[in-house]
Amino acid sequence: MSAQGCQSAPVLRERGQREVFCGLTSIVWLHRKMQDAFFLVVGSRTCAHLLQSAAGVMIFAEPRFGTAILEETDLAGLADAQDELDREVARLLSRRTDIRQLFLVGSCPSEVIKLDLEKAAERLNAQHGPRTRVINFSGSGIETTFTQGEDACLAAMVPALAATEKRQLLVAGALPDAVQDQMLALLSGMGIEDVALLPAARAEDAPAIGPGTVVALAQPFLGDTLAALERRGARHLPAPFPFGEQGTTAWLAAIAAEFGVDDAVFERVTAAPRARARRAVAQAAAPLADRSVFFFPDSQLEIPLARFLTVECGMQAVEIGTPFLHRQVMGPDLAAIAPGPTLSEGQDVDRQLDRARAARPDLSVCGLGLANPLEAEGLTTKWAIELVFTPVHFYEQAGDLAGLFARPLRRRDALRLEGAT
Numbered sequence: 001m002s003a004q005g006c007q008s009a010p011v012l013r014e015r016g017q018r019e020v021f022c023g024l025t026s027i028v029w030l031h032r033k034m035q036d037a038f039f040l041v042v043g044s045r046t047c048a049h050l051l052q053s054a055a056g057v058m059i060f061a062e063p064r065f066g067t068a069i070l071e072e073t074d075l076a077g078l079a080d081a082q083d084e085l086d087r088e089v090a091r092l093l094s095r096r097t098d099i100r101q102l103f104l105v106g107s108c109p110s111e112v113i114k115l116d117l118e119k120a121a122e123r124l125n126a127q128h129g130p131r132t133r134v135i136n137f138s139g140s141g142i143e144t145t146f147t148q149g150e151d152a153c154l155a156a157m158v159p160a161l162a163a164t165e166k167r168q169l170l171v172a173g174a175l176p177d178a179v180q181d182q183m184l185a186l187l188s189g190m191g192i193e194d195v196a197l198l199p200a201a202r203a204e205d206a207p208a209i210g211p212g213t214v215v216a217l218a219q220p221f222l223g224d225t226l227a228a229l230e231r232r233g234a235r236h237l238p239a240p241f242p243f244g245e246q247g248t249t250a251w252l253a254a255i256a257a258e259f260g261v262d263d264a265v266f267e268r269v270t271a272a273p274r275a276r277a278r279r280a281v282a283q284a285a286a287p288l289a290d291r292s293v294f295f296f297p298d299s300q301l302e303i304p305l306a307r308f309l310t311v312e313c314g315m316q317a318v319e320i321g322t323p324f325l326h327r328q329v330m331g332p333d334l335a336a337i338a339p340g341p342t343l344s345e346g347q348d349v350d351r352q353l354d355r356a357r358a359a360r361p362d363l364s365v366c367g368l369g370l371a372n373p374l375e376a377e378g379l380t381t382k383w384a385i386e387l388v389f390t391p392v393h394f395y396e397q398a399g400d401l402a403g404l405f406a407r408p409l410r411r412r413d414a415l416r417l418e419g420a421t
C-alpha cells in the first residue's frame, strides 16, 4: 500500500439523478438523543407520512416530533403561513411545558415557497425564549442526503452555544446511549473525564465552545457542524472513524496523543477490548474475505466503512461512491485504503448502475430504492440506511458491523447451495 493510500486518488464527480432519502429521516434518531427537544417539520402530508412510516410506532407514544402541514392555499399567502406557524407553536408549547428546544425543520415544500424559517425562529425565540430555544434547520430532500439532516441540525445549534476558554474534548455526532457510554468509559480510563457532547441529552447540558476545544467527530457526515465549531475557535482532530478494531484504536490514539495520555495507560485501557474486537471481527468477517464490494452514495459512511471492509475484513472495493467527499474529514480513512477502487462523489444513477452491472460485485451497499432492482439482477445488496440505525461504532460493536455485511453474503451462499441440491 502506498503511504497515501487513496488520499490523492482522482475523484469521479457526478451530478445526475440521485436515489436517496431526505434529511427529515435523521429526526428519527435525533429525537431519541435529545430528550427535551421537539422537531416540528414545516412540510406537506408527504413529509408527515415519511416521518410516521420511518419512525413507526413512536408516533403512537408520546411523540417529540410533528408536522405543521402546509396546505395548497399557503402557496398563495405566506403571511398566513407565518401566522399559522406562530399559532401552532404557541399551542404546542402551552400543552408541552417539557420542551426546551424546538426545532423548526424546513422541507422541500417550505423551501420551494421560500417560507423564511430563520425569521420565524427569531420571532418565536423572542416570544418563547429563554425557556424554550427555537432553532431552524432544513431537512429538505432537494440536493441533500438523509444524514445531512443531523449535520444541519447540529450546525444550527452551534452559534447559540455558550463560550468557554477551557481546554476540553468535544465529541460531535449522535451515538446510541449504550455506545456513547462505552466511549466515555474508554476515555475516562485514559484519564479524559468531563467530555463535552454534541448533541447533549438535555438543553441544560449543552456544551460550551471556544479556542481550547478540540473536536473529535464520531460521525463522518458532520462537515457543516465542524465548520461552525471552527468558526467558534474549536480545532479539528483528524482521525479515522471509530469503526472496527483498527478504526477505534486509531480514533482513540489521536485523542490520547492530543491529551498526552501515557502509552502504558493507553495499552492497559484498550488491550482487552481490542483483543475482543479482533476476535469478533475475524469470526464474523470470514465470508467477506476476498469478496468485492461496491458502494453507492447514500449514508456518507461509505469511505470509513470501505476502510473497515478492505483493511480489517479482507474485501476488495470496486467503487466507493459517497454523496460528498470532505477531504479534511475523510483524509485519514482515505489514506488507509489501498489504491485501486474508483472514488466517486455525487450520483448519476443510471451510469453508476451500468458500472455496477459491468463489475458484478459480490456485495453492493446501496439505498432501499436500488436494492430490489439489483437483487432482481442477481446482485447481493446491503441497505446502507441500516448502518445508521444499528449500533456500529467502537470495539464492542466491531463484530456486529462485520456481521451486517456478512449476512447477505451468507444468505446468498445458502440459497445457491439449496439451488444446487
Ligand code: SF4
Binding pocket: 022, 023, 024, 043, 044, 046, 047, 048, 050, 106, 107, 108, 109, 139, 140, 141, 142
Ligand atoms: S422534505 Fe422533501 S423529500 Fe423529504 S418527505 Fe418532504 S417532500 Fe419528500
